[in-house]
Amino acid sequence: MSARIEAEWIAVDWGTTNLRAWAMGAGGETLALASSDEGMGRLNRAGYEPALLRLIQTWLAPSRATPVVVCGMAGSRQGWIEAPYRPVPCAPVDGQGLTPVPTADPRLSVHIIPGLCQRDPADVMRGEETQIAGFMAETPGFEGVLCLPGTHTKWVRLKAGRVTAFQTFLTGELFSLLSRHSVLSHLMAGEGWDQQAFETALDAALAAPERTSASLFSLRAEALLEGLAPAAARARLSATLIGAELAAARPFWQDQALAVVGAAAVARAYASALTGQGRPVLTTSGDSAALAGLAMARALMKETT
Amino acid sequence: MSARIEAEWIAVDWGTTNLRAWAMGAGGETLALASSDEGMGRLNRAGYEPALLRLIQTWLAPSRATPVVVCGMAGSRQGWIEAPYRPVPCAPVDGQGLTPVPTADPRLSVHIIPGLCQRDPADVMRGEETQIAGFMAETPGFEGVLCLPGTHTKWVRLKAGRVTAFQTFLTGELFSLLSRHSVLSHLMAGEGWDQQAFETALDAALAAPERTSASLFSLRAEALLEGLAPAAARARLSATLIGAELAAARPFWQDQALAVVGAAAVARAYASALTGQGRPVLTTSGDSAALAGLAMARALMKETT
Numbered sequence: 001m002s003a004r005i006e007a008e009w010i011a012v013d014w015g016t017t018n019l020r021a022w023a024m025g026a027g028g029e030t031l032a033l034a035s036s037d038e039g040m041g042r043l044n045r046a047g048y049e050p051a052l053l054r055l056i057q058t059w060l061a062p063s064r065a066t067p068v069v070v071c072g073m074a075g076s077r078q079g080w081i082e083a084p085y086r087p088v089p090c091a092p093v094d095g096q097g098l099t100p101v102p103t104a105d106p107r108l109s110v111h112i113i114p115g116l117c118q119r120d121p122a123d124v125m126r127g128e129e130t131q132i133a134g135f136m137a138e139t140p141g142f143e144g145v146l147c148l149p150g151t152h153t154k155w156v157r158l159k160a161g162r163v164t165a166f167q168t169f170l171t172g173e174l175f176s177l178l179s180r181h182s183v184l185s186h187l188m189a190g191e192g193w194d195q196q197a198f199e200t201a202l203d204a205a206l207a208a209p210e211r212t213s214a215s216l217f218s219l220r221a222e223a224l225l226e227g228l229a230p231a232a233a234r235a236r237l238s239a240t241l242i243g244a245e246l247a248a249a250r251p252f253w254q255d256q257a258l259a260v261v262g263a264a265a266v267a268r269a270y271a272s273a274l275t276g277q278g279r280p281v282l283t284t285s286g287d288s289a290a291l292a293g294l295a296m297a298r299a300l301m302k303e304t305t
Numbered sequence: 306m307s308a309r310i311e312a313e314w315i316a317v318d319w320g321t322t323n324l325r326a327w328a329m330g331a332g333g334e335t336l337a338l339a340s341s342d343e344g345m346g347r348l349n350r351a352g353y354e355p356a357l358l359r360l361i362q363t364w365l366a367p368s369r370a371t372p373v374v375v376c377g378m379a380g381s382r383q384g385w386i387e388a389p390y391r392p393v394p395c396a397p398v399d400g401q402g403l404t405p406v407p408t409a410d411p412r413l414s415v416h417i418i419p420g421l422c423q424r425d426p427a428d429v430m431r432g433e434e435t436q437i438a439g440f441m442a443e444t445p446g447f448e449g450v451l452c453l454p455g456t457h458t459k460w461v462r463l464k465a466g467r468v469t470a471f472q473t474f475l476t477g478e479l480f481s482l483l484s485r486h487s488v489l490s491h492l493m494a495g496e497g498w499d500q501q502a503f504e505t506a507l508d509a510a511l512a513a514p515e516r517t518s519a520s521l522f523s524l525r526a527e528a529l530l531e532g533l534a535p536a537a538a539r540a541r542l543s544a545t546l547i548g549a550e551l552a553a554a555r556p557f558w559q560d561q562a563l564a565v566v567g568a569a570a571v572a573r574a575y576a577s578a579l580t581g582q583g584r585p586v587l588t589t590s591g592d593s594a595a596l597a598g599l600a601m602a603r604a605l606m607k608e609t610t
Binding site: 077085103122169177218222226 | 331349376382388390422423424426427428429456457464472473474475478479482486487488489503508512514517521522523526527529531546549550552553554574
């Protein structure tokens with residue numbers, strides 16, 4: 001028999017493919033964690049409140065509205081309710097723009113954290129602004145560049161507590177499409193990783209990033225003619241795409257303090273690539289940064305209400 | 306009531322997604338054309354002969370074996386029977402390596418044209434060698450570079466009737482994955498094409514080919530922030546990928562006689578890009594080149610038997 005959890009407030013990271021929630025105590029401690037695959041990609045507007053309740057209703061007090069702070073794609077135009085982008089330069093998360101969401105269930109008091117936009121060159125983020133705020137709370141005084149690898153990798157300049165500029169690369173989505181749905185997918189079955197192959201291919205990609213599309217086909221040709229191993233093919237695909245990205249992102253990482261915030265495997269790949277270029281890199285978990293950012297937004301809400 | 310067709314021989318282009326056959330007369334004329342979607346991707350080894358018969362059996366003489374000459378992925382290891390690659394430098398098609406296929410039906414006498422391979426850098430082609438041979442037959446005396454755009458675009462050096470070197474780019478497959486299965490797909494619904502957007506994006510991609518993955522995400526950001534039109538998004542996706550390829554393939558097209566052999570729409574995009582770079586380009590149909598190459602292989606078979 002488990003003790004009943006009653007959350008002081010609830011933190012939610014609601015992305016395209018996943019929904020994750022943390023039950024938070026009055027002292028800032030995490031009481032429980034729950035997740036489901038009911039991300040934005042599976043929901044229409046009417047589906048958000050039921051999906052959230054399925055995950056968190058056992059954490060709700062019966063007779064008061066529990067604050068729920070949400071970041072991520074739930075705040076997009078195709079999401080639960082649109083939380084309009086805030087233009088950079090600005091603090092990644094502040095009291096402004098937190099968007100209240102009307103709910104049918106009176107036990108919920110939901111707010112969504114807005115994403116950030118940049119006019120020229122046009123760019124957007126949703127969810128990463130919360131990780132950035134959390135990283136800044138966890139790493140006081142950091143000034144420089146953050147890399148947030150993922151489906152859409154973000155490179156972000158931080159100065160005096162503000163995001164001054166950022167740029168998004170589609171690298172993670174390319175990796176996913178190519179490793180799962182292309183002529184290359186059967187070359188890289190399984191989970192192996194050849195670090196030596198990664199490093200060699202990364203150097204080649206950094207030196208000639210325009211050759212991406214030819215380097216990709218060479219994986220197939222080498223598999224046919226020379227029996228290229230799946231672990232090497234997978235590592236070389238990753239290195240080819242990350243190397244091209246690093247070549248384009250060089251102005252971000254060349255001479256700035258540098259941190260990588262993300263899931264373990266992909267953060268390790270980026271950190272390995274950057275340290276290979278002689279750049280020291282601080283690495284930290286994307287989940288813990290998201291939670292810290294959500295807690296910061298919650299604290300700002302309490303101040304302003 | 307249609308007259309019954311009896312083919313002197315049958316030409317077959319059997320790719321990953323399509324199967325096409327031409328009934329050929331004794332004087333080299335095309336009597337009929339048939340096609341189906343029973344490409345390599347849908348067939349196991351035992352499925353080839355029935356798929357071919359479904360398409361061509363009405364063209365077969367009852368009492369003799371009709372020659373059938375096949376090019377394309379049917380000759381791959383995962384195809385009907387493996388026709389081992391011939392290493393370059395060599396003529397794209399000659400009497401060597403034509404691989405006989407045992408059939409259950411005595412009315413068939415099938416041979417497959419082998420593909421070409423290159424050891425260093427590793428590369429392979431299957432089907433394009435036949436288009437190259439056909440192009441050479443249609444364009445006597447041509448010496449220079451052929452570009453064969455498609456799912457896997459080939460750049461091919463021709464000298465004194467031989468393929469001396471080639472390089473493959475995965476560009477067409479990237480376009481297909483990104484336009485149909487990525488976060489960008491809903492930005493480019495429909496069939497529109499903005500030629501001005503294509504040209505501007507092509508120049509940008511040629512100047513900074515390493516920025517591909519960032520340029521791709523900018524399509525999404527501009528759609529969200531600035532209402533980018535679908536016809537412009539589609540043209541810019543194409544230009545971004547073709548521009549990066551042209552930057553890498555510059556040694557092929559910079560100062561050589563140049564021809565583009567392929568399907569109309571994609572050949573037009575490549576020709577437009579290359580003429581925009583000040584390069585005169587001869588453009589010709591991939592289908593007619595394939596048929597001419599198959600006819601050349603048939604003629605070589607008659608000489609050697």
